[in-house]
Amino acid sequence: MGITIEARNLVRRFGVFTAVDGVSFAVQEGEIFGFLGPNGAGKSTTIKMLCGILAPTSGELWVGGVDVRTYPEEAKHRIGYMSQKFSLYEDLTVWENIEFYAGIYRLPKESKGGWMEKMLALSGLEEEKHRLAGDLPGGYKQRLALGCALLHDPPIIFLDEPTAGVDPISRRNFWELIAQMAGKGKTIFVTTHYMDEAEHCDRLALINNGKIVAAGTPTQLKERQTGVLLEVATLQPIRAFALVRRELPETNPALFGSLLHVSLSDRAAMEERLLELFKNENITVDSMSAISFSLEDVFCQVMGPGGTVGV
Amino acid sequence: MRRQRILALVKKEFITVRRDFSFALNIFILPLIMLVIYGYGIRFDIQYLPTVVWDLSQTPQSRDLVEKFFASGYFRAAGMVDGYGQIEERFDKGKAKLALVFPTEFGSRLARGEKTAVQILVDGSDNNTATLAVGYASGIVRGYQADLVVGKLVQKGIRLPFETPVLTEESRMWYNPELKSVNFIVPGIIVVIMSMMGTVMTAMAIVGEKERGTFEQVAASPLSGMEFLVGKIAPYILLALVDMILIVAAGYLLFQVPIKGSFALLFLFALLFVSVTTGLGLWVSSVSDSLQGAMTLAFLVTLLPSILLSGFIFPIENFPAALKALTYLNPGRYFIEALRGIYLKGVGISVLWPQAAFLSLLGASLLGLTLLRFKKRLA
Incomplete structure (x- = not known):
């Protein structure tokens, strides 16, 4: 197992705006590598540079052992790409889309038909073969896009928010497919902002404002958090959240349903302060207990106003 | 350049054209409507x-x-x-x-x-x-x-010293003996339709892929920029030539407009002209990011010059000097001269070589410039 995707000091500017600001990482062969970050953090820009769609302003990148900038065609043979927005032809049928990409990837005549049928089956779209792609529901579209991206059997797959706008059941099925691919030794680079999806990844990189702010396995990321996470149950969660954010921003308050999470570096000193705040503002606290960090907490920690680089 | 990839693109493009009603309208119905309207409607002569x-x-x-x-x-x-x-x-x-x-x-x-x-x-x-x-x-x-x-x-009983009338005129309209306006119009319509096909359709087909995001998927494939352009242009060049033949045939069947000269030469000029107009279409697509913008620009650079500045309706000889100079840059001008020469006069390449030369020059420089632009953008 070696490194199959590598970025060194990747930078992309759009005018005065720096979308990706000196990003470096390496992905092992056969890994599911998750790129986690809020909207506009630079996830899509990074993935587009890796796929050779967008030229980096500076920096180096290799995909499948090939320098993407010098040998784009070779690199592109080794990758399958699924963009965030459905980007197959809506006025073509399912089968015509598959046929089109079979031609673009120059699948050999003998095996072409077989592969096309296989991808149709993998997408579970046999019944929809002659339907226009534009008429398919969201989940089907995603599967067709994945099928077309895998048509040439690439060892590396890039998925840019593959399950955005897809219903929960389709999402689960989709991740089962991804797990299958990984089981076959394919390397998967996926961007997402769903925490449950991030848990499926072998390794994660958290990106914010174009910079990687944390990286590691999900467990490492959770364990690396210092201090104590308190879960506060209150009848006025929204007011409580606003209050803490105003008065104690360094605790990175976050709302999880009706529960408020705050992280305290020094529990003894901070808990007093917190309770006093609530009391002064007439916020009733039902319970307050220490819990272990979830990935979502890590995310809020790192991305929050008091977020520190936790690498 | 891989044949298989280009063929896949061409096939896809034809499926799209077949499914899109407005495309079919533009490609087949529009030329016929124009021919009938201009053919019956425009009269440069007066009658009754x-x-x-x-x-x-x-x-x-x-x-x-x-x-x-x-x-x-x-x-x-x-x-x-x-x-x-x-x-x-x-x-x-x-x-x-x-x-x-x-x-x-x-x-x-x-x-x-x-x-x-x-x-x-x-x-x-x-x-x-x-x-x-x-x-x-x-x-x-x-x-x-x-x-x-x-x-x-x-x-008054005065005998004239000569037969009257002593002087008569015998005028003949050469090349268009009956002075049929439609003979004059058909070549013009070929120019208008072919510039629309080449420029508007090509530009829309390429910008459409950018706007719908389908280009992104193609860009992540090994398809090269050159292959993409060739695959996108080829169908419209073909359709423009089909349109040309359609207009020639309809002109003959509906209005009895014959071709005096060689059809092969006409076809050759059509090929030259369509390479210029698709070059123009590529240029339009390289400078516009939305379908709206591309369409407006494409119409502006094709329809206006091909109708107003080509000599289609208004004779170039009557233009003021500045406008006249501008027509030298208009490919439609050369094509219309060539078409009228072939259609009405039956002249050959020995007469029309300057037109062929100017068209080639325009086409080559336009294509060259645009490809350079594309190379920079895709890199």
């Missing part, structure tokens, strides 16, 4: 122009002249009127374009051999028709005058 008469003299002389007008075929009777008010009303309603006014004394003065005049009023709002009408009308009046003079001499 509705004419009213206000005859205050009511004499054989005035009736004679009126008869000569209607016998000419250029004018037809649209009724008698009584006063300028009525003439104006007929003009306003479009019921008459010309009016003849005979003064009370017209007949008697002519009989006495005194000077008189017939007033000819023309609706000048359509200046082309008006100019022609006045020309024909004064011709008829002059002819009538000559008849009067000869009649008077004969009446």
Whole structure:
């Protein structure tokens, strides 16, 4: 197992705006590598540079052992790409889309038909073969896009928010497919902002404002958090959240349903302060207990106003 | 450049064209509609122009002249009127374009051999028709005058020293003997349709992929920029040529417009021209990011010059110098000259080589410039 995707000091500017600001990482062969970050953090820009769609302003990148900038065609043979927005032809049928990409990837005549049928089956779209792609529901579209991206059997797959706008059941099925691919030794680079999806990844990189702010396995990321996470149950969660954010921003308050999470570096000193705040503002606290960090907490920690680089 | 990839693109493009009704409309129906509208609608010549008469003299002389007008075929009777008010009303309603006014004394003065005049009023709002009408009308009046003079001499017993008329004219319209406007129009329509096909369709097909995001997926594949462009352009070049043949055939079947010269040469010029217009389409697609913008720009750079600055309707010879200079940059100008030469005069490449040379030059520089632009963008 070696490194199959590598970025060194990747930078992309759009005018005065720096979308990706000196990003470096390496992905092992056969890994599911998750790129986690809020909207506009630079996830899509990074993935587009890796796929050779967008030229980096500076920096180096290799995909499948090939320098993407010098040998784009070779690199592109080794990758399958699924963009965030459905980007197959809506006025073509399912089968015509598959046929089109079979031609673009120059699948050999003998095996072409077989592969096309296989991808149709993998997408579970046999019944929809002659339907226009534009008429398919969201989940089907995603599967067709994945099928077309895998048509040439690439060892590396890039998925840019593959399950955005897809219903929960389709999402689960989709991740089962991804797990299958990984089981076959394919390397998967996926961007997402769903925490449950991030848990499926072998390794994660958290990106914010174009910079990687944390990286590691999900467990490492959770364990690396210092201090104590308190879960506060209150009848006025929204007011409580606003209050803490105003008065104690360094605790990175976050709302999880009706529960408020705050992280305290020094529990003894901070808990007093917190309770006093609530009391002064007439916020009733039902319970307050220490819990272990979830990935979502890590995310809020790192991305929050008091977020520190936790690498 | 891989054949398999280009073929996949071409096939996909044809499926899209087949499914999109507006494409089909643009490709097959539009040329025919234009041909029929221009073919039947545009007349550079006048025929049976509705004419009213206000005859205050009511004499054989005035009736004679009126008869000569209607016998000419250029004018037809649209009724008698009584006063300028009525003439104006007929003009306003479009019921008459010309009016003849005979003064009370017209007949008697002519009989006495005194000077008189017939007033000819023309609706000048359509200046082309008006100019022609006045020309024909004064011709008829002059002819009538000559008849009067000869009649008077004969009446007085003077034998003319020569046969009358001694001088006649024998005019022939070369290349278009019946002066059929449609003969003139068909080449023009070929130019308009082919520039639309080449430029508007190509630009829209490429910008459409950018706007819908489908280009992104293709860009992540090993398809090269060159392959993409060739695969996208080829279908429209083909369709533009099909359109050209369609117009030639329809012109022949509907309006009996024959080709005097070689069809092969016509095809060759069409090929040259379409390479220029698709080059223009590529350029448009390289500078615009939305379909809206691309369409506006494409129409601006093709439709306007190909109709207004090509000599299709307005003769370039009459343009002011600055505008005339501009037409040298308009590929439609050369193509229309070549088409008219081949269509009407039946001339060959020995005459039309300058047009071929200019078209090639324009095409090569445009394609070269645009490919350079694309290379920079895709890199």
